[in-house]
Amino acid sequence: MNEEKDMADARTILADYRASIDNIDAALIHMLAERFRCTKAVGVLKATHGLPPADPAREQQQIARLRQLAKDAHLDPDFAEKFLNFVVREVIRHHEQIAATNGVTKTN
Numbered sequence: 001m002n003e004e005k006d007m008a009d010a011r012t013i014l015a016d017y018r019a020s021i022d023n024i025d026a027a028l029i030h031m032l033a034e035r036f037r038c039t040k041a042v043g044v045l046k047a048t049h050g051l052p053p054a055d056p057a058r059e060q061q062q063i064a065r066l067r068q069l070a071k072d073a074h075l076d077p078d079f080a081e082k083f084l085n086f087v088v089r090e091v092i093r094h095h096e097q098i099a100a101t102n103g104v105t106k107t108n
């Protein structure tokens with residue numbers, strides 16, 4: 001029956017989209033893991049040189065850059081900014097932890 005075939009076709013298409021979604025999610029996890037590996041090293045560098053965990057000027061530059069990249073890619077720039085802020089908050093939390101355990105205190 002046609003309805004059954006339509007439904008079977010829809011399920012095939014859905015499974016195909018989901019296979020791509022699974023690959024994309026795996027790539028996102030690997031990219032995030034690599035980014036956090038890098039930012040943790042930045043946290044150690046900052047802590048051992050008495051640099052502050054957060055750098056608001058750098059964050060503003062990144063927000064502007066990512067908003068433009070999002071616009072060019074037809075992704076909502078507000079979403080891109082929220083996502084970056086979410087990630088950066090976690091990075092700063094790591095940096096504060098690293099500074100608390102390995103940090104030097106700057107006297108000047």
Ligand SMILES: C=C(O[C@@H]1C=C(C(=O)O)C=C[C@H]1O)C(=O)O
Nearest residue numbers: 039042053054055058059088091
């Ligand atoms: C990684 C850094 O530390 C913090 C985290 C940032 C990030 O995750 O992109 C950017 C600026 C800093 O607030 C850095 O200073 O580069």
